[in-house]
Every structure is written in structure tokens, then in C-alpha cells.
Amino acid sequence: MPKDTGIGASSKRREDIRFLTGKGLYTDDLALHAQAHAVMVRSNVAHGKIVSIDTAATEAMPGVLAVFTGEDFVAVGGNPAGWLIKSRDGTPMREPKRPVLAHGKVRHVGDAYAAVVAETYQQARDAAQQLADDTVIEELPAVVDMKAAVANADNRVHDEIPDNVCFDWGWIEDNRAAVDAAMKAAPHVVTLELTNNRLVPNAMEPRASIGEYNTGTGDYKLTTTSQNPHLTRLLVAAFVMGIPENKLTVVAPDVGGGFGSKIYHYGEEALVLAAAKKLGRPVRWTAERTESFLSDAHGRDHVTKIELGCTKDGEILAIRTETHANVGAYLSNFSTATPTFLHGTLMSGPYKVPHVYVNVKAVFTNTAPVDAYRGAGRPEATYSLERVIDMMCRELNLDPFEVRRKNLLTPDQFPYQSPVGLMYDTGNYQATLDKACDLGDVAGFEARRAESAKKGKLRGMGLSTWIEACGIAPSHLVGILGSRVGLYDAATVRVNATGNISVMVGAHSHGQGHETVFPQIVADKLGIPESSVEIVHGDTSKIPFGMGSYGSRSLAVCGSAMDRAMDKIIAKGKKIAAHMLEAAEGDITFADGKFSVAGTDKAKTFGEIAFSAYVPHNYPLETLEPGLEETAFYDPANFTYPAGAYICEVEVDPDTGKVDICSFTAADDFGNVMNPMIVEGQVHGGVGQGIGQALLENTSYDETGQLLTGSFMDYAMPRADDVPFYTVDHSCSTPCTHNPLGVKGCGEAGAIGSPPAVVNAVIDALHRGGITHVKHIDMPVSPGRVWQAING
Amino acid sequence: MHNFEFVKPSTIADAVKAMAQDGAQALSGGQTLLPTMKQRLAQPETLVSLTGIPEMQGVCMGEGGLHVGAATLHVTVAQDAKALYPALSTLAGGIGDPAVRNRGTIGGSLANNDPAACYPAAVLASGATVVTNKRKIAADDYFQGMFTTALDDGEIITSVIFPVPQKAAYVKFNQPASRFALTAVFVAKHAGGVRVAVTGASNDGVFRWTEAETALSADFSPSAISGLTVDPTGMIADLHGTAAYRANLVKVLTGRAVAAAH
Amino acid sequence: MTKVTMTVNGKSVSAETEGRTLLSSYLREGLGLTGTHIGCDTSQCGACVVHLNGRAVKSCTVFAQDVAGAEVRTIEGMANADGSLGVVQQAFQDHHGLQCGFCTPGMVMASAALLAENPKPTEAEVRHGLEGNICRCTGYHNIVKAVLAASGQDVAAVAAE
Structure with missing residues (x-):
């Protein structure tokens, strides 16, 4: 029988009620008193030198409050790449600065080089048109095709990067010679050149951001369409704007899908904060769909040659790939991890393949940045592998089902150390x-x-x-591999005095249903109704910390943190129960929402323990703090x-x-x-x-x-x-x-x-x-x- | 979009007057015009809505065939022409999507003459007459290339008169994103011969495939065109299909339309 | 500015408009009915679908002044009088026909209009009838299932129940 509550139940989603009645609150739904409207001014050429921007006429237009150009952000930091990748010759990747607004050069169609803030959206839009008309951009030849970009050293997306190559990565370099030898010795070799097509994520809600600044306290608030508000806060605060983290709150309210594209920090978020400070008013920006196409991080865009060496009866002996991965004009936050550690490490698939070597050249082009999109690197690896295996079957006249059965790892082979590091x-x-x-x-x-x-x-x-x-992890390993962040998550379980629960989670739900699923887990473990559990997420001022939701990590990482926090709640509850029941702590068991003395019928309900923790009239105050709230950070082992x-x-x-x-x-x-x-x-x-x-x-x-x-x-x-x-x-x-x-x-x-x-x-x-x-x-x-x- | 003055006359006479102003632009269902205005590609000073004029609404049989008021919604044509001119009903019921059909009008479609729009194929294959506030224009004279028509400035389509063929069918192959026609063919068998109109395929907009008309007039069966080839010269080539692909679709869809005609 | 009056969700309302004010802006900014969403600027996505005189239209592709005096129904007007979810809304919840919720208002409005016109649609008719509404989350499986269920049809046989 299917369960009707707790773990394993198909509980109906509680968040649906607000979405189905028009009561969801997405960023663009929020109207703030005295708000002003920002419109970005974007390049209509793929590559060009900004010769001049004359702001005078724009500034004089009705309703215009401020005009920003790249010049205004020269002093602030750039938006960094989250992973530092080393090339196979040991040199670090090339990491050009990604400014809030383009300065000096524009590098892709849609690259924002200015912004206009006005009283109304229409005024800002009119003014943005004026500013575009008053800007002189000298068009330069565009670098679009990746292989041409690498071959032609005269045509550079970034002047300091002669061959447009960000890195030339080999995985695993020490295995290369053995792979080459195995390929040479293989009775049959299949070669396939393919393209993993570039995609636009197109979450149905376009990106939007609202900046606020309190002139009385110096506090900033950013409301934005983010999959991970804490990461955005970290990037805005520590890298781009230099705002102390404690003076910046980032809120991601209802978010209408992400699929990766809303992981990253974008320049518009910094812009609305800077504008809010300058004007002392809330400043909002919402992308039109066309802007989303031009400026959201795209996905995939690999050109790959894959070779597969095998026996005549379809046993896979070796795999070797060469990939050109487009990173676009600038490095988006995870653009360097996606084609490397999320791609090369999957190149042996679910198969027992002795020899695998992966080479990836990441290439700058005059196109929108490319980053993780649903699957992120793993679809590219899977596609290359499953297509070449299919081709092998055709070339050797083998059954594709049987060939997979022959090569799949078997249950007795786990744990399995793959030849590409997992x-x-x-x-x-x-x-x-x-x-x-x-x-x-x-x-x-x-x-x-x-x-x-x-x-x-x-x-x-x-x-x-x-x-x-x-669920990328553990942090110490990803650190060795070049990650500049940790990949744990956090949860706080707050038991309220009346026994119901608020859980503050670092994961962010933008369609995944966390508000329903996380309470199922809590209900199951603590023996209370799901309806007594509320999930709080998406607000850096309310949750302990969090790395957000992407890479299918929410439950495995944040759910585990929540589970650990509940372990702490239960442990403390046992101490309280031991005191109240006048028993030894070691004799207290917890099951079905009750703390019991083993072997007796003496018990306290979860609610009684919670009440006692907040109204500690009968409580071991000399050894235990009142209250029942625990936080756990969880860093997975794998x-x-x-x-x-x-x-x-x-x-x-x-x-x-x-x-x-x-x-x-x-x-x-x-x-x-x-x-x-x-x-x-x-x-x-x-x-x-x-x-x-x-x-x-x-x-x-x-x-x-x-x-x-x-x-x-x-x-x-x-x-x-x-x-x-x-x-x-x-x-x-x-x-x-x-x-x-x-x-x-x-x-x-x-x-x-x-x-x-x-x-x-x-x-x-x-x-x-x-x-x-x-x-x-x-x-x-x-x-x-x-x-x-x-x-x- | 740029701002404008909005007017909504209730008679054709008042609409004609409003359209005489400088910078005036007619608005019918707006399903193409509004997106265009959002992109700032059209900047009228006055927008003259034609959706409030009763005499431009409705579908009925009359002299010369089926009369369709220019401001009649696609959904209305789909419903009301079902028994009177089934192929036209099918065409109207396949334009865009339901919400577009609940707003878009035949007059708007014809005035815009998008090279991938559906209605031009029906008008041309039917040998319909485009009626304006000034005159009657034969279909063969009306379409003058992509986004170009015989309409003068300020001239308003008021209705379209479709002679109803003995047999007809419209077969559309969707462009997968816009749901316009990647290529579509309207075949109409009239007492005086067969007319075959193709939309979505040519850089010159809707056109008649005269070789097929000749072959089908002699033998109205799919096999009658099997020996014909379609010259890809002048066909649209874009992300969704090459000129050769569209030329192939013209032939394939014509055959299917003949088979489906009733 | 011109004051435009219409009936929205059964109530007479009015707000100031420019010529270029879209029905979607009239609802969202003029009346604060933000359940109607804007997902594109080319009349493709359907997140903004409302009922205009009983018919589903894309409110981002209608000028407010063009529909003065009309009867408009939005997602905020779809619940039962007692506040409980209407039939289509309830079916969407029961069958997990939504994830991020952004396309949902348009999807519900389009589905309700579809069912009003065709109370017992086939699967193919539902899919065809929803072609003007893009959902990026659900792969449409549970949306189609929800609409069939809302029509009173048994969906137990649908794959992966």
C-alpha cells in the first residue's frame, strides 16, 4: 500500500495553493513604494570598441533619474569564475574580468554597457533608446566559431588572450599514454564527431531584480530571481560590490524555474543595488524575453570527437574524447566546472571501461556566456558516449541491448573506482x-x-x-580540483514552544516542491503531522547559510543537513525527557513522536518536550540550555x-x-x-x-x-x-x-x-x-x- | 513601445476618417502588430481599432460565395464556416493557438500578408475577392510579395468573399516555434479548374503553383503531380529549413492536400 | 491618460491607462492582480492568458482601451465562492500539474476555456488545445492528465500513475 503521509507518500504540494490562485509572489510581482525602473542598454553588435557614450540628452529626458555606464564600475570588482581549472601543461586558466557593465569593449550581442533609471518603465525604455542612439561603437570582427577562434590569433575576444583559449584540460593526464596505447591496440575503433547543441534555458519567469538601500542604516537588500541567494550574496558582497555581507540581505522569493540559469550572479543585480544607493529609492529591473535570450547564461555548446576502441563482439576497451567547449564572452560562475569536472568525470558512464581520456578546450567567443543548464556537463558526456556505443553496434552488427548488458558494471563491482576519478x-x-x-x-x-x-x-x-x-562533494575534494566554494548545505530545525516546527533550509525551491517534501521527512522522523512543519527558504536573513539548489543536490545535501539537525533535536529531547521522566538518558528511546523510558510505559510526547524546553519550569537548567533549535551543516562524503x-x-x-x-x-x-x-x-x-x-x-x-x-x-x-x-x-x-x-x-x-x-x-x-x-x-x-x- | 492615441470607431466611415490622419495605423486582432510594436518596429501615432465595427463581423453565404467580415475572429470562422466551407474552417482552426484564434482576424492577417500566414493561401486558392472601403480586389491582384499588398494607405479591408470550391483542403506543416506555416498548401478544385496556393515557402510570399494546377485540373489525384518538381530558387531558407526542403514540402503537402480534399 | 472601466472577476473596476497600456499591465499594475504573468514579448508563452468575455486570450497582446467595458476573468477569480480550489485548479494540484507555478495561471485559464468548449476532450485535443501555453517544468505529462481528470475522465490508466 502506498503511504499517505511521511517519507514515501505522494503528498500533494502545499505550495500549489498559492500558485493556483494567483497568490504566488515572484520578484516582478512586488511593487515597492517610490520604486524606480532600470533598463539596460545592450550592445547590438557582437564585438566592438566603445568609442563614446554621450549621456547628456538621455539625462535630460522626462523622468530620467540616473544613467550608469561601465565607467561607474571600473573601481569595483568583477564577477568571478567559481572554479579555477588548470591546463594540462599546468598553467592556470585565463580569467578575464567580467564587469558589471561593459567597459572599453562590448563582447557579445546583448552585452550591457549602460543602464538608465527613470520614474517609469516606459520612460527608462525611451531613455535607453536615446542612449543607444548617442553611443558610438566601432564594430570589430566577431569570433563565433570555436575552432576558428582557436586558429586565428589575431581576432581576440579578450585582448590579453591570444588564442581565445580559456584552458586546455586533460583528464586524467597520467592515463593518457595508456589510453592511446589501448586505442591503438583495439581490434575495432569507432569515431564520431558530434555537436551538443547550444540551448537557452528559458525558465518561464524572466530574470528580475530589485535593489533597496536604507539610507538610515546603510543596509542593502536585493530581491532577485536566484536559485541560491547566499551564493549571490557572497559574490555581490565579497567580489563585486565590496558590501559587507552583514549589510546585505538577498531574498529569492517565488522563482519561476531556473534550470541552472539562475544559479549565477548577473550584473543587473549589482546595478540595481548601486542605483538604489545612489538614488535612495528602490530600483527594479525585469528582463524582457528578448533580453533573457541575449543575456542569460546558455547551456551545452560542445563540439566533440569521440573515439571508442572495442573488441569485435562489443566489449569496450578504451574511450578518448576531444572537445571544444564554448564559454562565450565571459566566464559565468560555473562555466569552467561544467565542461570539466561535471563532464570528463562521467565519460566512462555506467560501464566498466579500463581506459578513458578526456581533453577539453574551453574557448572564448563573442556570444553570451555558457554555463550549467539542467544536467550540466553530464548530458554532454552521456550523449557522446551513448551515441558512439550505438554507432559501434551498427558498425559491428551487434544488438544495442546486449552490448550494454555486456559492458554495464554489475552489482558486485561496487564500490567502483572509475578510470576518470569517481x-x-x-x-x-x-x-x-x-x-x-x-x-x-x-x-x-x-x-x-x-x-x-x-x-x-x-x-x-x-x-x-x-x-x-x-550533489557535488565533498568540499575538500572539490577544493583540490579548483572550486572556490564549499559544497555543503545547512538547515536549522526550530521547534516552536507549541511543538510545531519551522525549518530554515539552504536549498532553494523554484519548482522542486521542497515546501512539501522536506516536511514529509521531518514528520516521518519526529512523528508529528506534516502540516505542523513549515519550510523557510530563500532569504539570507532567515536561514543559517546555504549553497542553494542546482546539480540535483537539494535532498541529498540539504535534506541530509536537515536530518542531522533533527538528530540533534532528538538527542536534546532525550536529555529533557530523561529529566522529566526521572530516568537515565541512555534509557530514553524516541519513536512515533514519543520519548519513552525503555521497557516501561512512561513517556512524554514530542509536544510536551518542546513545551518544557520553552517553559522550563521542570528542566535541567544547570546542564542544558532552554529552547529546542538545532542547526547542522552537512558536507557529503561523495x-x-x-x-x-x-x-x-x-x-x-x-x-x-x-x-x-x-x-x-x-x-x-x-x-x-x-x-x-x-x-x-x-x-x-x-x-x-x-x-x-x-x-x-x-x-x-x-x-x-x-x-x-x-x-x-x-x-x-x-x-x-x-x-x-x-x-x-x-x-x-x-x-x-x-x-x-x-x-x-x-x-x-x-x-x-x-x-x-x-x-x-x-x-x-x-x-x-x-x-x-x-x-x-x-x-x-x-x-x-x-x-x-x-x-x- | 511608443505611446499613441487610441481610437475605436464603430462604423467603417468613421474608421476611414480616422485612418486618414498622419501616422494612423489600423489595429485588428493585434496578434502580430502588438509584438511588432513591443519591439518598436512599428510606431503609429494613432491606432485605429477595427474590432468595434459590427458591419465588419460575421460569416454568411451571399452573392459570390462565403462572405467573411474582415474583423471576424479566426475562432468564429473555424466554427461558422465548418459546414459552409470546411477547408477554410480547418485553416482558421489551425492558426497559431486557441488564444490567438480568439483575438486574431482575417482582415488583420491579410493586411499584414506575412509570408508564412495561413489565410493568404485560402484567399489565393479560392480565388477570393478582397473587399475594401473603396473597391473589390481579386486575390491574384491583392498579394504583391512579402508583407506587401495592393492596399493603399488608409484603405481598410471590410470583408472577403470566398467562392466555395467543389473540393478543397489545407495542409500545414508547422514551424515548430512560431507555429506559423513552415510551408502550407491550399488546394481548391473549382468547376473551372484547380488552384493551388502555397504559403510559408517563398521569398515572394504566397504564390500559386501553376504546374500542379494544370496537372490537377486534368487529373485531381495525388499521383498527377508525382512527376513534377518544385524549383527551390526563391524559396525561403532559414534555420527551420533550406530552400530545397521547402520545395520538397510544397510537393509533399500538395499531394496530401489533394488526398484530403473533400 | 484615459480611465478604462471593465468587469474583472465579477467586480467593476477602473484604472488610468495610456494608449499603449496592455491588458496585462492594466491587471498587474493597475489592479494589483499579479497572478497574470508575463513570460515573453511575442505572444507565444501563454503565461498571461485570461478570459475576455468568456474566451481565452493573451492579455499581453490586447490593449486595455480596446476592451473597455469587457468581462475579464483572471486566475484570481477561478476559486469557488468559499475560497476552495475550482475544479481545474484542484485537478492541477491532485495530479501535480505544476512545478514552479509561473506558467500555471495561464495554463489553468487556457484549460478552463478548453473544457468550457469541449467538456470531454481526448488526450490529443487537450495537447492541441494547450499548444499556446509553454511549460518548461512538467514535460506536460501531468498537465494533460490534470485537464483530462478535470473533465471527469478516468486517468488511472495513464502511464506512470
Whole structure:
């Protein structure tokens, strides 16, 4: 029987009530007294020298309160990269300053070089147009194509970086010679060159920020669309603005999706704070969708050559990749970690591969910055690997299911030290593959294919077996690898006097349902109703600390912190109970919300203990402080390793090239599942985005660096009629061995495992239809590309 | 967007008067015009709403065929033309999305003449007549290339008269983001011959595929066009499809439209 | 500035407008009804869908002055008189048809309009009927399921119940 409360129950989301009644409060919904409006002035060329900005006419326009240019921020710091990567020759990466507003040069279309603040939005917009008209920018040749950027030393995004290379990373360098030798000796080598298409995250809520400054206290407040308000505070305070952390509060209220793009600190956040201080009034900024396209961090954008050495019967012997990873014009906060430690470390997948070597060149171009987007590096690794394995099967005429079974790690091989630096703790990859085959009715495929053929459609089936590493940790290891932050999280469990609970968590919920799931865990452990637990998040003045939500880390890291804090609550409760029940502390047990003396019927309820802690009339005051509130910081011992098997079936219309997804089956291992409904929803969403990447989404710059897909008119995302109902399962669970909840991450899984399943299915459909000359089609596998491939 | 004066006349005569002012721009459903104005690509001084004029509303049979008032919503055409001109109803019911269809109008679509819009294909294939406050314009004279029409400044479309073919069908292949036509074909079999109009494909906007018309007039079956080829010269090439791809779609969709015609 | 009066969620309201004031701005800034969201500037995303005289429209693509006197219903007017969730709203909660909540108001309004017109839609009709509303979180699975459930149809058979 499914549970109806606590861990494992599909509790309905309490946050839904406000979202469904229009009572959610997103940043742009907040109207503040005396607020002024900022509009950014953005470059319309990809690369140019700022010759002059004449602000006089703009300043004289109706309602204009202030004009800012790059000159105003020369003295403040830059927005730093979160990870320092070393090239394989040992040199540190090149890290150009990323200013609040561009100064001297603009480096991508949409690069903000000025901002106008006015009484109304329309006045600010009118004035921004005037300022753009009064600015002279001398256009320079744009660097767009990565390989050309590396080859042409005369054309530089940053004058001090001659070859536009941020770093040239090898992983693991010590293994390189052995990998080369294994590849040379392999009986068969498959080579595939592919592009992992650049994506625009497009959270439905555009970015927005409101700056406030209290002239009486000197306190700043930033309300912003962030996945991690504490990290934003740290970056704004310590690196960019020099505001003491204790004088800055960052609030991320309801946030309408992030998918990575709202992890990072953006210049507009610093701008509204500076403007608020200058004017002594709240200053707000909200992106139009076009601005989001131009200035949000994009995702993916890898060009990869992958080689796979194998035996003739499909045993994988060696993998070697060379990747050009676009970082855009500036380093966004995690742009250097994404193509390296979140990508290279996954290049052996769920397979036992003895030899793996990964090379990544990160390249500056005159395009928007590129950073982590749902999956972040892991989809790129998974796609390369699952596509090349599929190609191997075709070249050697092997069954893709059998080849995976042959190479998958087996349960007895855990813990498994991968050749690319990770220690997989647990898994059962055969089980998820079997489950997917069963749910996806692989056995019945031939009959379905015959039905499709009657309609003139080509049906194909694609498989992907994937693994990811999420909840990046531990801090001491990531520190060695170059991270400039720790990757723990924190939670405070505050038991109120009447026995209900407020939990202040460092994780931030922007769709994940923390407000519902975290109370389930608390209720389960403390034996109180879920409705007696409230989650507080998203406000640096209310929560202890937190690294926010990204990389499928909330439950594994912050949930674990909360669990540890509850352990402390229980431990203290036992002391209080021992006193009240006149028993030894060691004899007190806690279960079902009651502190009991073992072997007796003497007990105190959780509520009685809480009341006693706050009204300590009968309390061991000489040895114990009153109150019942505990904080824990949790730094995981390892990543968690969700894994799964995805099967996609498609129909291809050979006349138009259109691909329809007929079915999509996902069998995942997320360890213990706290709320199945929410976990399934996360997989649905991830698969939806993965299908988007595979079939629809394309970010295209022309050779001059103009973004051709700058609105929803040209950037295609899945709509309801582009996708089917998905079949998802998470019953093949191997609990994580090193966190107290036994949980793994589920937020990114769908986006990681699905793109290769879709593309493999399309290629399969073509081959089964006799179109065997098509070896590969780059994503998005659009109708035009499929038709071209068939007829090319 | 830039500000403007908003006026909403209730008669065609008053609308014509309002449109005579400098900087006046007609507003119908606004589903294309408003986004354009947000981008500051259109900056009218006066916006003349045509949505409050009863004589420009409605669908009915009349002299010369089906009369559709220029300010009639797509959703209304989809509903009210279902029995009278099914292919036109299908076309109207496939424009944009439901919310767009609840606001967009036939007159607005035709006045804008987007090269990927649906209605121009119906008007051209039907051999319809575009009626304005001044005159009647035959479909073959009305469309003059991408975003260009025979309308004079200040001239307002008041209705469209569609001769109803014996058989017709509209087959649209969506551009996946905008949901405009990547390419779409309207085939209409009239007593006097077949007309085939293509939208979404050409740099010159909607056009008639005359070779197919000749072949289909002789033999109204999909196989009649199997020997024809479509010249990709002049076809739109963009991120969503090359010229050759669009040329292929013209032929494929024409065949499907013939098969679907009823 | 021109004062525009209309009926919103059953109440007569008025606010000052410019010619360029969009219905969405009229609702959000003029009336403080911030449940109607703005997710794009090209009339694609549908986060701003409201009912105008009973029909779903994108309020960011309608001028307030063009609809003076109209009956408008927004997400704030969808609950039952006693404050409990309406049928469509309740189905969205029951079937986890929302995550971040940003597209949700438009999605609920579009779904309600769809069901008003077609009380027992097929899955395909629901998917087609929601093509003007973009959701980036749910992959649409639970939205479609919620709309089918709101129509009184049994969704137990839907994959991954």
C-alpha cells in the first residue's frame, strides 16, 4: 500500500495553493513604494570598441533619474569564475574580468554597457533608446566559431588572450599514454564527431531584480530571481560590490524555474543595488524575453570527437574524447566546472571501461556566456558516449541491448573506482535496463514497427543507459580540483514552544516542491503531522547559510543537513525527557513522536518536550540550555550516483523528415524516494527538456555574432502536442550508501538520459527503413535535417 | 513601445476618417502588430481599432460565395464556416493557438500578408475577392510579395468573399516555434479548374503553383503531380529549413492536400 | 491618460491607462492582480492568458482601451465562492500539474476555456488545445492528465500513475 503521509507518500504540494490562485509572489510581482525602473542598454553588435557614450540628452529626458555606464564600475570588482581549472601543461586558466557593465569593449550581442533609471518603465525604455542612439561603437570582427577562434590569433575576444583559449584540460593526464596505447591496440575503433547543441534555458519567469538601500542604516537588500541567494550574496558582497555581507540581505522569493540559469550572479543585480544607493529609492529591473535570450547564461555548446576502441563482439576497451567547449564572452560562475569536472568525470558512464581520456578546450567567443543548464556537463558526456556505443553496434552488427548488458558494471563491482576519478557507491544497472525493456515492451516492437510501416512511417527504437554524479562533494575534494566554494548545505530545525516546527533550509525551491517534501521527512522522523512543519527558504536573513539548489543536490545535501539537525533535536529531547521522566538518558528511546523510558510505559510526547524546553519550569537548567533549535551543516562524503535506462520509440515521416515520439520509457534508480509524485514530475520535466534538445531546440548565431534565435518565434521548445505521456519507474532502487536518507538526485536525470535515446531511435528508424547511409544527425534532429540526411 | 492615441470607431466611415490622419495605423486582432510594436518596429501615432465595427463581423453565404467580415475572429470562422466551407474552417482552426484564434482576424492577417500566414493561401486558392472601403480586389491582384499588398494607405479591408470550391483542403506543416506555416498548401478544385496556393515557402510570399494546377485540373489525384518538381530558387531558407526542403514540402503537402480534399 | 472601466472577476473596476497600456499591465499594475504573468514579448508563452468575455486570450497582446467595458476573468477569480480550489485548479494540484507555478495561471485559464468548449476532450485535443501555453517544468505529462481528470475522465490508466 502506498503511504499517505511521511517519507514515501505522494503528498500533494502545499505550495500549489498559492500558485493556483494567483497568490504566488515572484520578484516582478512586488511593487515597492517610490520604486524606480532600470533598463539596460545592450550592445547590438557582437564585438566592438566603445568609442563614446554621450549621456547628456538621455539625462535630460522626462523622468530620467540616473544613467550608469561601465565607467561607474571600473573601481569595483568583477564577477568571478567559481572554479579555477588548470591546463594540462599546468598553467592556470585565463580569467578575464567580467564587469558589471561593459567597459572599453562590448563582447557579445546583448552585452550591457549602460543602464538608465527613470520614474517609469516606459520612460527608462525611451531613455535607453536615446542612449543607444548617442553611443558610438566601432564594430570589430566577431569570433563565433570555436575552432576558428582557436586558429586565428589575431581576432581576440579578450585582448590579453591570444588564442581565445580559456584552458586546455586533460583528464586524467597520467592515463593518457595508456589510453592511446589501448586505442591503438583495439581490434575495432569507432569515431564520431558530434555537436551538443547550444540551448537557452528559458525558465518561464524572466530574470528580475530589485535593489533597496536604507539610507538610515546603510543596509542593502536585493530581491532577485536566484536559485541560491547566499551564493549571490557572497559574490555581490565579497567580489563585486565590496558590501559587507552583514549589510546585505538577498531574498529569492517565488522563482519561476531556473534550470541552472539562475544559479549565477548577473550584473543587473549589482546595478540595481548601486542605483538604489545612489538614488535612495528602490530600483527594479525585469528582463524582457528578448533580453533573457541575449543575456542569460546558455547551456551545452560542445563540439566533440569521440573515439571508442572495442573488441569485435562489443566489449569496450578504451574511450578518448576531444572537445571544444564554448564559454562565450565571459566566464559565468560555473562555466569552467561544467565542461570539466561535471563532464570528463562521467565519460566512462555506467560501464566498466579500463581506459578513458578526456581533453577539453574551453574557448572564448563573442556570444553570451555558457554555463550549467539542467544536467550540466553530464548530458554532454552521456550523449557522446551513448551515441558512439550505438554507432559501434551498427558498425559491428551487434544488438544495442546486449552490448550494454555486456559492458554495464554489475552489482558486485561496487564500490567502483572509475578510470576518470569517481567512486560509484552503489547501483544495479541491469535491473533498470530490464525494467525499461519490460515497461517499454521491447518484445512487442516488431509488431508496432509493422503497423507504422503500413502508414508509410519508419519506426525506430533507441536506448540509453546513463549514470550521473550529483550533489557535488565533498568540499575538500572539490577544493583540490579548483572550486572556490564549499559544497555543503545547512538547515536549522526550530521547534516552536507549541511543538510545531519551522525549518530554515539552504536549498532553494523554484519548482522542486521542497515546501512539501522536506516536511514529509521531518514528520516521518519526529512523528508529528506534516502540516505542523513549515519550510523557510530563500532569504539570507532567515536561514543559517546555504549553497542553494542546482546539480540535483537539494535532498541529498540539504535534506541530509536537515536530518542531522533533527538528530540533534532528538538527542536534546532525550536529555529533557530523561529529566522529566526521572530516568537515565541512555534509557530514553524516541519513536512515533514519543520519548519513552525503555521497557516501561512512561513517556512524554514530542509536544510536551518542546513545551518544557520553552517553559522550563521542570528542566535541567544547570546542564542544558532552554529552547529546542538545532542547526547542522552537512558536507557529503561523495557524490550520489543516480542511473537508469531510457527507451524511446519514434516514427519518422520519410517524406517530410518529421519525427514523432511514440513512447518514452524511463527506469531510474534514485535510491530512496521521498515523494514519488514529485520524483516522477521531475523526470517528466527532464525528459521533456531532453526531447526538446534532441528534436527542437537550437541556438544559432550567424557569422557576425547576431543571435538568430532570439525569441520564442524562432527558438522552438516542446509544446504539449510535441510529447507523449511518459512511462517512468523508480522501483529499482539501490539506496545511496553515504547519506542518511539514502537518496540520490532526480532533477537532472531526464535531461541527461533522454537526448541520446531519442537520436538513437531516429537513426534506428532510418536504418530499419533501409536508409543505412545515415550514420549520425546532429541535434536538434529537426525535420529539415532528417530530410536532408535521407536525401543527402 | 511608443505611446499613441487610441481610437475605436464603430462604423467603417468613421474608421476611414480616422485612418486618414498622419501616422494612423489600423489595429485588428493585434496578434502580430502588438509584438511588432513591443519591439518598436512599428510606431503609429494613432491606432485605429477595427474590432468595434459590427458591419465588419460575421460569416454568411451571399452573392459570390462565403462572405467573411474582415474583423471576424479566426475562432468564429473555424466554427461558422465548418459546414459552409470546411477547408477554410480547418485553416482558421489551425492558426497559431486557441488564444490567438480568439483575438486574431482575417482582415488583420491579410493586411499584414506575412509570408508564412495561413489565410493568404485560402484567399489565393479560392480565388477570393478582397473587399475594401473603396473597391473589390481579386486575390491574384491583392498579394504583391512579402508583407506587401495592393492596399493603399488608409484603405481598410471590410470583408472577403470566398467562392466555395467543389473540393478543397489545407495542409500545414508547422514551424515548430512560431507555429506559423513552415510551408502550407491550399488546394481548391473549382468547376473551372484547380488552384493551388502555397504559403510559408517563398521569398515572394504566397504564390500559386501553376504546374500542379494544370496537372490537377486534368487529373485531381495525388499521383498527377508525382512527376513534377518544385524549383527551390526563391524559396525561403532559414534555420527551420533550406530552400530545397521547402520545395520538397510544397510537393509533399500538395499531394496530401489533394488526398484530403473533400 | 484615459480611465478604462471593465468587469474583472465579477467586480467593476477602473484604472488610468495610456494608449499603449496592455491588458496585462492594466491587471498587474493597475489592479494589483499579479497572478497574470508575463513570460515573453511575442505572444507565444501563454503565461498571461485570461478570459475576455468568456474566451481565452493573451492579455499581453490586447490593449486595455480596446476592451473597455469587457468581462475579464483572471486566475484570481477561478476559486469557488468559499475560497476552495475550482475544479481545474484542484485537478492541477491532485495530479501535480505544476512545478514552479509561473506558467500555471495561464495554463489553468487556457484549460478552463478548453473544457468550457469541449467538456470531454481526448488526450490529443487537450495537447492541441494547450499548444499556446509553454511549460518548461512538467514535460506536460501531468498537465494533460490534470485537464483530462478535470473533465471527469478516468486517468488511472495513464502511464506512470
